Amino acid sequence: MEVTESVIKEIREHGARAYPYEACGFVLGRFENSGTVRGEKTLEAVNSREAESRRRRFNIEAEEFLEAEKAAQSQGLDILAIYHSHPDHPARPSANDLEKALPFYRYLIVRVANGQAEELTCWLLAPDRSTFLKQNLVIAP
Amino acid sequence: MPIALKIPTALRGFTDGLNQVELEGETVGELLTKLTEKYPDLTTHLYDEDGTLRSFVNVFVDGENVKSLRGQQTKVRLGQSIMLVPAIAGGNFG
Numbered sequence A: 001m002e003v004t005e006s007v008i009k010e011i012r013e014h015g016a017r018a019y020p021y022e023a024c025g026f027v028l029g030r031f032e033n034s035g036t037v038r039g040e041k042t043l044e045a046v047n048s049r050e051a052e053s054r055r056r057r058f059n060i061e062a063e064e065f066l067e068a069e070k071a072a073q074s075q076g077l078d079i080l081a082i083y084h085s086h087p088d089h090p091a092r093p094s095a096n097d098l099e100k101a102l103p104f105y106r107y108l109i110v111r112v113a114n115g116q117a118e119e120l121t122c123w124l125l126a127p128d129r130s131t132f133l134k135q136n137l138v139i140a141p
Numbered sequence B: 001m002p003i004a005l006k007i008p009t010a011l012r013g014f015t016d017g018l019n020q021v022e023l024e025g026e027t028v029g030e031l032l033t034k035l036t037e038k039y040p041d042l043t044t045h046l047y048d049e050d051g052t053l054r055s056f057v058n059v060f061v062d063g064e065n066v067k068s069l070r071g072q073q074t075k076v077r078l079g080q081s082i083m084l085v086p087a088i089a090g091g092n093f094g
């Protein structure tokens, strides 16, 4: 997946701001004719988990998903990826992420340690749901 | 009479790219069963190993989430707008 530098910056910034809670949101962009998936914008979502579990869980309600899809379409874009942060945990999908993952969308995960955004990784669910497959994340202008 | 169920982008790879599928059924649950009969590869994404509908699978009938109606028992009829909508969840726990 290709993303602009501002997408990376915004995800890291959101992750740091939400710390010690999990931040979550969408990456909007385009599927290019070449087959490249190109993320151009982020859209922050509300983590609807109750306060005490927001440190370790995130949840974006279906209603908010529909709103995000509308927002993307009104800009001529599509939802390409879902991002979330892992406060004080590695930037690897958890068993819980896998259990609830959607096919098709890329999952971006940023590790936030002590309020500082660190590693950012990109994943795609395997068709049989057995695992997440690590994807290249390329910063493109 | 078949009823049209709108398929979200994330799942169109399993419905031959179709954004809506015509199905026979009187309830939301029946439509979902018919959908997975027609496209068996969808089953693992909609249901867990115990055959329970995954928590992130939502169905909206005329703009209302059936979780606040009668769930899978919610009746459907021709002319209603019926859409499958994902919620997104995860986290670093477990």
Ligand SMILES: [Zn+2]
Binding pocket: A084, A085, A086, A092, A093, A094, A097, A109, B090, B091, B092
């Ligand atoms: Zn996670």
